[in-house]
Amino acid sequence: MSSQPQAEERVAFALPLTMSGASTHFCPGCHHGIIHRLMGECLEQNGLGESAICVGSVGCSVFIYNYIDVDAVEAPHGRAPAVATGVKRALPDRFVFGYQGDGDLAAIGFSEIMHCANRGEDVTIIFVNNTVFGMTGGQMAPTTLLGQNTTTSPKGRDMDKDGAPLNMSELIASLDGTAYSSRVAVNTIKNIKQAKKALKKAYRAQNQKQGFSFIEFLSACPTNWKMTPLQANEHVGTTLMQRFPLGVFRDTVE
Amino acid sequence: MSSQPQAEERVAFALPLTMSGASTHFCPGCHHGIIHRLMGECLEQNGLGESAICVGSVGCSVFIYNYIDVDAVEAPHGRAPAVATGVKRALPDRFVFGYQGDGDLAAIGFSEIMHCANRGEDVTIIFVNNTVFGMTGGQMAPTTLLGQNTTTSPKGRDMDKDGAPLNMSELIASLDGTAYSSRVAVNTIKNIKQAKKALKKAYRAQNQKQGFSFIEFLSACPTNWKMTPLQANEHVGTTLMQRFPLGVFRDTVE
Amino acid sequence: MGLYTDVIIAGFGGQGVLLVGNVLAYAAMKKGLQVTYMPVYGVEMRGGTANCTVVISEQEIGSPLVMYPQSLIIMNQPSLEKFQPRLREGGIQIVNTSIVPHSMLKSQTNGCVPLPANNMANELGNPKMANMVVLGAWVKATGVLDLEEIKEVLPLALGKSDKRIIEANHRAMQAGADGVGDLAHSGK
Amino acid sequence: MGLYTDVIIAGFGGQGVLLVGNVLAYAAMKKGLQVTYMPVYGVEMRGGTANCTVVISEQEIGSPLVMYPQSLIIMNQPSLEKFQPRLREGGIQIVNTSIVPHSMLKSQTNGCVPLPANNMANELGNPKMANMVVLGAWVKATGVLDLEEIKEVLPLALGKSDKRIIEANHRAMQAGADGVGDLAHSGK
Amino acid sequence: MNAQSDTVSLIKGNEAIAKGALAAGCQCYFAYPITPQSDIPEYLSGELPRQGGEFIQAESEIGAINMLLGVAACGKRAMTSSSSPGISLKQEGISYLAGSELPGVIVNITRGSPGLGSIDPSQGDYYQATRGGGHGDYRMLVLAPSTCQEAYDLTIRAFDLAFAYRNPVMILGDAILGQMKEPVLERRETVDTSQEASEWALSGAKDRPRRLIKSLYLADGALAEHNERLQAKYQEMHKEQDWEEFATQDSQVLVVAFGSVGRIAKSAIRMLRGQGYRIGLFRPVTLYPFPSERLRELAKNNSLITIENNAGQMVDDVRLAVRNVSDSAFHGVMPGKLPSAEDFLTPILHVWEQNSQIAQAAER
Amino acid sequence: MNAQSDTVSLIKGNEAIAKGALAAGCQCYFAYPITPQSDIPEYLSGELPRQGGEFIQAESEIGAINMLLGVAACGKRAMTSSSSPGISLKQEGISYLAGSELPGVIVNITRGSPGLGSIDPSQGDYYQATRGGGHGDYRMLVLAPSTCQEAYDLTIRAFDLAFAYRNPVMILGDAILGQMKEPVLERRETVDTSQEASEWALSGAKDRPRRLIKSLYLADGALAEHNERLQAKYQEMHKEQDWEEFATQDSQVLVVAFGSVGRIAKSAIRMLRGQGYRIGLFRPVTLYPFPSERLRELAKNNSLITIENNAGQMVDDVRLAVRNVSDSAFHGVMPGKLPSAEDFLTPILHVWEQNSQIAQAAER
Amino acid sequence: MSRIFVHEERCKGCLLCTTVCPEEALEQSERFNPNGFKVVQQNQQSECTGCAFCAEICPDYAITVFRKKKSAQETAT
Amino acid sequence: MSRIFVHEERCKGCLLCTTVCPEEALEQSERFNPNGFKVVQQNQQSECTGCAFCAEICPDYAITVFRKKKSAQETAT
Numbered sequence A, B: 001m002s003s004q005p006q007a008e009e010r011v012a013f014a015l016p017l018t019m020s021g022a023s024t025h026f027c028p029g030c031h032h033g034i035i036h037r038l039m040g041e042c043l044e045q046n047g048l049g050e051s052a053i054c055v056g057s058v059g060c061s062v063f064i065y066n067y068i069d070v071d072a073v074e075a076p077h078g079r080a081p082a083v084a085t086g087v088k089r090a091l092p093d094r095f096v097f098g099y100q101g102d103g104d105l106a107a108i109g110f111s112e113i114m115h116c117a118n119r120g121e122d123v124t125i126i127f128v129n130n131t132v133f134g135m136t137g138g139q140m141a142p143t144t145l146l147g148q149n150t151t152t153s154p155k156g157r158d159m160d161k162d163g164a165p166l167n168m169s170e171l172i173a174s175l176d177g178t179a180y181s182s183r184v185a186v187n188t189i190k191n192i193k194q195a196k197k198a199l200k201k202a203y204r205a206q207n208q209k210q211g212f213s214f215i216e217f218l219s220a221c222p223t224n225w226k227m228t229p230l231q232a233n234e235h236v237g238t239t240l241m242q243r244f245p246l247g248v249f250r251d252t253v254e
Numbered sequence C, D: 001m002g003l004y005t006d007v008i009i010a011g012f013g014g015q016g017v018l019l020v021g022n023v024l025a026y027a028a029m030k031k032g033l034q035v036t037y038m039p040v041y042g043v044e045m046r047g048g049t050a051n052c053t054v055v056i057s058e059q060e061i062g063s064p065l066v067m068y069p070q071s072l073i074i075m076n077q078p079s080l081e082k083f084q085p086r087l088r089e090g091g092i093q094i095v096n097t098s099i100v101p102h103s104m105l106k107s108q109t110n111g112c113v114p115l116p117a118n119n120m121a122n123e124l125g126n127p128k129m130a131n132m133v134v135l136g137a138w139v140k141a142t143g144v145l146d147l148e149e150i151k152e153v154l155p156l157a158l159g160k161s162d163k164r165i166i167e168a169n170h171r172a173m174q175a176g177a178d179g180v181g182d183l184a185h186s187g188k
Numbered sequence E, F: 001m002n003a004q005s006d007t008v009s010l011i012k013g014n015e016a017i018a019k020g021a022l023a024a025g026c027q028c029y030f031a032y033p034i035t036p037q038s039d040i041p042e043y044l045s046g047e048l049p050r051q052g053g054e055f056i057q058a059e060s061e062i063g064a065i066n067m068l069l070g071v072a073a074c075g076k077r078a079m080t081s082s083s084s085p086g087i088s089l090k091q092e093g094i095s096y097l098a099g100s101e102l103p104g105v106i107v108n109i110t111r112g113s114p115g116l117g118s119i120d121p122s123q124g125d126y127y128q129a130t131r132g133g134g135h136g137d138y139r140m141l142v143l144a145p146s147t148c149q150e151a152y153d154l155t156i157r158a159f160d161l162a163f164a165y166r167n168p169v170m171i172l173g174d175a176i177l178g179q180m181k182e183p184v185l186e187r188r189e190t191v192d193t194s195q196e197a198s199e200w201a202l203s204g205a206k207d208r209p210r211r212l213i214k215s216l217y218l219a220d221g222a223l224a225e226h227n228e229r230l231q232a233k234y235q236e237m238h239k240e241q242d243w244e245e246f247a248t249q250d251s252q253v254l255v256v257a258f259g260s261v262g263r264i265a266k267s268a269i270r271m272l273r274g275q276g277y278r279i280g281l282f283r284p285v286t287l288y289p290f291p292s293e294r295l296r297e298l299a300k301n302n303s304l305i306t307i308e309n310n311a312g313q314m315v316d317d318v319r320l321a322v323r324n325v326s327d328s329a330f331h332g333v334m335p336g337k338l339p340s341a342e343d344f345l346t347p348i349l350h351v352w353e354q355n356s357q358i359a360q361a362a363e364r
Numbered sequence G, H: 001m002s003r004i005f006v007h008e009e010r011c012k013g014c015l016l017c018t019t020v021c022p023e024e025a026l027e028q029s030e031r032f033n034p035n036g037f038k039v040v041q042q043n044q045q046s047e048c049t050g051c052a053f054c055a056e057i058c059p060d061y062a063i064t065v066f067r068k069k070k071s072a073q074e075t076a077t
């Protein structure tokens, strides 16, 4: 079969032009890839490819610049919101987005994200919550579920010693600088469509200078969950969503 | 008149024994002094003087160890909750409390306080919110009110550029590790009595190992507010309490 | 080496010693001299001591700090205790005797000018102008700058140009200057 | 200088090359020899290449890394490309020809032992044991350790002592060792 | 450059730095307050927005340095400032700036250390500034002003150097420099820097391939190559060596001192020259690159004494510079004590005497 | 001390450090994950609680170092570990530990730098470790193991030194040391450390005056006095100088190298000795205090070459140590490239040849 | 009929696509790609509607979907 | 009658005490203490009840309150 459209055919799905098409380095079934694509798609559909500046972070998504083909700068671990603040203040009419994992955003970078949101910076942060430090080998994250085994919580996360998972979308929604905060998932087609809507809303918040916009993606990490891709994908729907309900927690976007 | 009780007299008010009695270095009308005393009083009344370990912070209260006469360690600016965590884990049966200003706790130390609370460490943090960086000369703090002039917000805090003041008690109350969170003031006798109750509750939370306890004190800084002590004291009641309502925001203490 | 002079001005925070230093520095600058002004203050918020050092020279200035000053303006007792022993032989010392007990002045100090600056300022209508009194005295006693030069820069240093305030300050300085002649001799 | 040998074991992540290195290291240690085991892996999570270096010596070991190894165990094509040129003159090279094309083997390499390890392992019931096949071959080809010594430490390195698994692994190693005699000669 | 309406004003060193930054076209400034440098954010919180720039009081020093990184990636001029403990917190960010080859100016108005220390002057951060308090083999250009005028001028130069080398540049001063007031001549120059980064800065990938700014080099050997390139750049920087000499025409003993101590030493030297001792001063203005060549030259005819307001840090660079020629004595004033010219006399004279003895011995 | 049931196991350097900490009686460990040292927190997250200790995965490196500070103030044994960028973030905390005279062990298993760099081995953090990446004139004891056994042993020693001097101690290793496996002899000693801090540690002011631990010294001259005391202590530490010599009996050229590079150099030296070249190795085990005296001694009979996996850092200490005797050549392998014994041969032989020429010239 | 094309070199065999196809048109093949992953394929019996769900969920951008053009499709029916 | 004692060397003249005294018994004096603060004093006309409110709010621990012992008080009335 051909990889090119034949007569009478049209391409019903192709990579957005904002994506480089490079093969990803992610593990099989990792949701980072889906999320990358959705972002690229929404950039393209909003005509933002040429004004976008991506602020990468440190985590499994560290190579985001290999896949999303826009100007990019790499932030130190956890500091993407501060770097994005600098970029936006330097170039207020560019579209500035950051992409961070849960270790990056909710552990080491907790202060930066909260203060960036509170200042109401006109930037968009994509938060990929896979409940573990993926890149470094599956250690406990601030979003790790109670009882979840990780390489640094071998007996499962313990409420008494480790505390409970952080609900970042809700926390950020409680700050006055936040224009939009929601939690989405990409484990089903329905959720993917919902996620795309959320992305567009967030992008709009920034383009209209309404303040900080934030989307949390629940994301599967089959490798560190020690599951098959299919199990992990299902786990998102059955287990993650219980602690981390999908929804819009703040929306002041006109 | 004598400074000693005469026949038929009893001392109706004297400094608690946990206080050294040294003259404070605070400005006239500064509430830090009142708050110090309340803490010392509650330590004494709960018999905690000999088991207490104080974690000092950096701010106008940096000399707390000169006034409260218990074992003490000085934390780097903003890190008192992390230091207190270390102390408590090393000596789980001691009474461990930290004392932090709004710059210390809500700016540089935002991550440490939130994660300490979230872990549910059995420590008590006293948070003194005077809406400015007092020690360094009255710069804007995360709790500075909108429109408030400070040395780094000479035109008044601006929602657009600086964001809105942070309500720390409410934020901390939203974390599962928190046993007790409340906001009090010391501008009137009634509020002082209320504050003392809150302190005792917080101390109880720790002694019963119920988790993290937190009390926010609204506090006057006449010097940096550029007010007389009386004006500043009044300002707490008329203006601060509007943005920062007094109250108990979480209480799971039995 | 050309002209060189230095002075340490010391007192409580709130007595306006830093302002005196600033005024001197402005006047020296205006006159085309080299000048450095160096404040030193405690970390205590209020009620602490404050002092500043002003160095005025025709030559490029090395140290802006002076261990053994050529002159002193002393506004309170702790400052006298700290700095009097360091005054150079033959140095000039203006002392606010409204606050510093006369008895503490070293008898062997030649150029010692005791002035009840607070009282004098009070008489002129505002006790806060004690700093202007001693400033005037220093100018007269040292002769490095003249009073007119000081008056000229006062609005700059004060950051104010309210005529009445300026004039009151002028009067206070003049009173200080006038006090030097009489007291310097009876002084000790 | 006494006994000294080193080996680089290289392949895809998931082919069990690090395990082979570990087993060798355990066996050498058990035998009272000095040993170092040094893994090198890419940052890619999966599908990247992995290799490790084992140095075995009677003497204290200097470098745990080896630029020009005395022997190689090669499990895939990129590894062959990377390491074959570095093999020392007269060195021994065990190559998994189930994956690496025969044509790529340098004809001048003397001790080259091509083994269809995947196929052999498959025949023994589990294609994952290809690593045990090449391990057996290496032991036989180099003669530094003997198979019994390897077998002894296997449970330690595997962290498992399930008898059936162990025995299957033994068989795979044996097959590898047996393969050396025949192939080493026809080999190249 | 076009100088218009130059003015002289009596300002603090801190303010001179802030004004220098404005004159250099600094567009964004981020900082977290700390004594003794808070005059800088206080001044710029008003002035910078008035001139169309961006001021943020960051949530922390870490926030500030990373905001700067963001601006730098867009090729705009940005500055941050702090004092010792705050600068320690910026070390990761500085290493990233260097690794990503991003320009930016970092001001350290030091204080007494270690730990919380005090707000006294100190030169205890020399090592940190010149050898990388952060991780890795990077280097910053480090400029050490000793007067308010120099603070102003070197701040402007710092921006130019930062962009010339795409590298962070540090201004290293102390509480004396920051708090002292001196007359400063401001040169209101109009410098057009809008194109200086157009070859590499991020701006959105419009009509050109996208750009990428990073410090991660994972491919085999890629980081080593990157490091070779960085080292070559640091070699290149050596041509920026700058220093002041004072009374070196006929000197036999040379005092080496930087920043405030350099000018205080000048007073000591004047006192001694008054008594006939031929003493000179060598004051490094660039601490990195350290002005080694000239110093080695001078060491041939001078005995050296290095004086610092610390326990001995720059003296390493002095000794390394002259190591095959001679050596240097050292006099340290511990942070927490104000350095004074009088206190320098004895140690300098001690070297003078040793020097004379050697000279006499040589004659015999 | 009482050795019971010693065991030998094949473990990674990282695990050796973790086990060394347990053997040393480490009661609390705090860290934030980072490659290539995450084996340490992973191992201790299970083992430490099992032995009654406290493990916290801190929210950040800054959280971790400050938790350690809290434990140290209570006189208990605590450790944290990280890798280059994470260690940069700990610099403020380290300066506070030193300023407050608090004991604690900090492990840096370095990676390729600057910035995010890579996870390759690197010795690019030598300056940071030995000269204070943090603010002020403090010093840490720095121990550089080159084998897994040494990693284990030196970790135990690090705790002892930390408490002996009330000072932070750093273990400086690299990705090679951390990831390499070697047989390690564990000595299960029972050491009673419960009283070692009873004279100064916080425990609640029961039956004694209250105690205070701080680094703030504001009173006139107080900080200077404190710094004098610290410097005296650092002088005292000089007696801890430790190093390894290899083949120095008859050597004419001496390689100076530490950590992994030290052992790799040993291979190079063996190769060269096989060819008749009389080369020796000097491997500093304590990087601070640097073993200067012995090295100066050896420099009298050897030409030196310093080899590092960086752009040249320890070479400063080598040159300072021998400055009045001789000098040192330098060969640097940039972080991002694996150092290999073969690559060392040419630079060493180069020095050999120069040395022979000098010798010949001297004979003529 | 619409169809998909699986870029086999990209496929990691995660099988997420198989869970969303309304036609159950996708299945794991027995083929390994050069990275060692068993790639998916469209099974023979099924009909692809060109809904692109499979491509939407594929984390590795391994599927291109070709839909018969409206006109063509209509003619076909 | 109860009474208070003002430790004048500690008083900073902030006057917070004056705002809480139910008897309006406190007022600013004309005396400066060595730190330059105008200290408070109990005015002559007023009666102190010993409620200690003034001491409770004093940020500088400058007031000690003496209450007449119950028995004594009762006898007095």
Ligand SMILES: Cc1ncc(C[n+]2csc(CCOP(=O)(O)OP(=O)(O)O)c2C)c(N)n1
Residues within 6 Å of the ligand: A058, A059, A060, A061, A077, A100, A101, A102, A103, A104, A105, A128, A130, A132, A133, A134, A135, A136, A141, F032, F033, F034, F035, F061, F085, F086, F089
């Ligand atoms: C200062 C610093 N500390 C630690 C690290 C190591 N590190 C890299 S990524 C990471 C966490 C990754 O987890 P997460 O942010 O959840 O992203 P994921 O890989 O799960 O997508 C850590 C701790 C680092 N690079 N820098």
Ligand SMILES: Cc1ncc(C[n+]2csc(CCOP(=O)(O)OP(=O)(O)O)c2C)c(N)n1
Residues within 6 Å of the ligand: B058, B059, B060, B061, B077, B100, B101, B102, B103, B104, B105, B108, B128, B130, B132, B133, B134, B135, B136, B141, E032, E033, E034, E035, E061, E085, E086, E089
């Ligand atoms: C790392 C670091 N950054 C900055 C400072 C300077 N600093 C000391 S106290 C302080 C803020 C004080 O404000 P706050 O915490 O509100 O206490 P307050 O004085 O108002 O009671 C700052 C910024 C410091 N000591 N250390």
Ligand code: SF4
Residues within 6 Å of the ligand: A025, A026, A027, A029, A030, A031, A032, A060, A130, A134, A135, A220, A221, A222, A223, A224, D045
């Ligand atoms: S480790 Fe987890 S998050 Fe990282 S690439 Fe693999 S599956 Fe994705």
Ligand code: SF4
Residues within 6 Å of the ligand: B025, B026, B027, B029, B030, B031, B032, B060, B130, B134, B135, B220, B221, B222, B223, B224, C045
């Ligand atoms: S500056 Fe404000 S907070 Fe600090 S002592 Fe003075 S009044 Fe109190």
Ligand code: SF4
Residues within 6 Å of the ligand: G003, G004, G020, G021, G022, G023, G024, G025, G026, G042, G047, G048, G049, G050, G051, G052, G053, G054, G055, G065
């Ligand atoms: S396009 Fe739709 S119908 Fe066709 S294979 Fe994909 S999911 Fe199935």
Ligand code: SF4
Residues within 6 Å of the ligand: A029, G006, G010, G011, G012, G013, G014, G015, G016, G017, G018, G039, G040, G057, G058, G059, G060, G061, G062, G063
């Ligand atoms: S979802 Fe993509 S990668 Fe996964 S099996 Fe299907 S085509 Fe392959």
Ligand code: SF4
Residues within 6 Å of the ligand: H003, H004, H020, H021, H022, H023, H024, H025, H026, H042, H047, H048, H049, H050, H051, H052, H053, H054, H055, H065
């Ligand atoms: S004790 Fe009560 S009544 Fe007496 S002076 Fe104080 S506030 Fe007034």
Ligand code: SF4
Residues within 6 Å of the ligand: B029, H006, H010, H011, H012, H013, H014, H015, H016, H017, H018, H039, H040, H057, H058, H059, H060, H061, H062, H063
């Ligand atoms: S409250 Fe205390 S300090 Fe203030 S005026 Fe009254 S007695 Fe004096």
Ligand SMILES: [Mg+2]
Residues within 6 Å of the ligand: A059, A101, A102, A103, A128, A129, A130, A131, A132, A133, A134, A141
């Ligand atoms: Mg994650």
Ligand SMILES: [Mg+2]
Residues within 6 Å of the ligand: B059, B101, B102, B103, B128, B129, B130, B131, B132, B133, B134, B141
């Ligand atoms: Mg405050």
